[in-house]
Amino acid sequence: MLKYIFLRFVAMVPTLAIASVLIFTIVELPPGDFFESYVAELEASGETIDPKKIEYLRTEYGFDKPVWQRYFQWVWGMFHGDFGYSFEYERPVSELIGSRLFLTMLLSFVTIIFTWVVAFPIGIYSATHKYSMGDYGFTFIGLLGLATPNFLLALVMMYFAKVWFGTSIGGLMDPQYINEPMSLAKFGSIMEHMVIPVIVIGTAGTAAMIRRIRANLLDELKKQYVITARAKGVPPVRAVLKYPFRMSLNFFIADIGNILPAIVSGAEVVAIVLSLETTGPLLISALQSQDMYLAGTFLMFLAVLTVIGVLISDIALVILDPRIRLQGKAQK
Secondary structure (H helix, E strand, O other): OHHHHHHHHHHHHHHHHHHHHHHHHHHHOOOOOHHHHHHHHHHHOOOOOOHHHHHHHHHHOOOOOOHHHHHHHHHHHHHOOOOOEEOOOOEEHHHHHHHHHHHHHHHHHHHHHHHHHHHHHHHHHHHHOOOOHHHHHHHHHHHHHHHOOHHHHHHHHHHHHHHHHOOOOOOOOOHHHOOOOOOHHHHHHHHHHHHHHHHHHHHHHHHHHHHHHHHHHHHHHOOHHHHHHHHOOOOHHHHHHOOHHHHHOHHHHHOHHHHHHHHHHOOHHHHHHOOOOOHHHHHHHHHHHOOHHHHHHHHHHHHHHHHHHHHHHHHHHHHHOOOOOOOOOOOO
16 A cells, blocks of 8 residues: 555656646647736726836746746746746735635535535435435436536525525625634624525535435445345345445545545636635636736646545545455456
8 A cells, every 4th residue: 555655646746747737838828928918908998008017027027038947937936835926916826825715615615515414315315215206306306406507596596595585695704804814703704605605516516426326326236245135134224334335435435536626626607606705716817817827826736636636535445445456456
């Protein structure tokens, strides 16, 4: 196991190196840069700016240098904790992302817990009561959740929250708590505003997980070891949860590689609709304005979380399922 983990960490180095090149290339592909977009935006609104100031800024931040030189400067800065400067927000990238990271992770974590708490019992019930009225009902709700766009559900729930309860759910807290230190009242406001985003973001994930748990558990329940356990008089709950349910979670463990970056990135479209102060809208804004250091650093952060998440999921799969081996070959 230790040898496997060491080799995986060694493999991460070229993987992240290639990812950094691809990220930097993609961010640089659109014609022009942030300063050209900024000047065009000012001219469209009828404002003017001194060209000498733009040239000074381009020189100051190295935009007059070749692309390869700026790439190595960016990577070298990340190794020293310098993630660059956001031109649009006029703040260091590390400070800007850090200011939204806590709320993003809190929202994503609560959403994941909500998804698990709802999906696991329903998935088990649907698999053990196949073709019952409850199974058909949950299947209908699941398909409805998959078919409904999250942004549309967010708009509908915003409307009913305002009409029925007189509550404005835009943002993740009341305006008076913005930029204030964390307190019990502020935390309560965050939790109150988090109900709708958690339901909206978790709907599609819950529906998909219910279907996958049902399908995988049904497949396990047909296997010989389950039939043998039932024939020996093993209690029904134990006969389902001890091994079949555990084996049906392989897909869930394998998805950890996607869960880690999702916790940080958040649901971008829903966050924009609900005016959430998370990192998702920040990334979209950076890509639109060609704010290179902000967009590149954020995407690189997601790449690091992805390779770490894949490693964690591979190790967890070996622990969960004894049939899986790290060597990738049959054992005698």
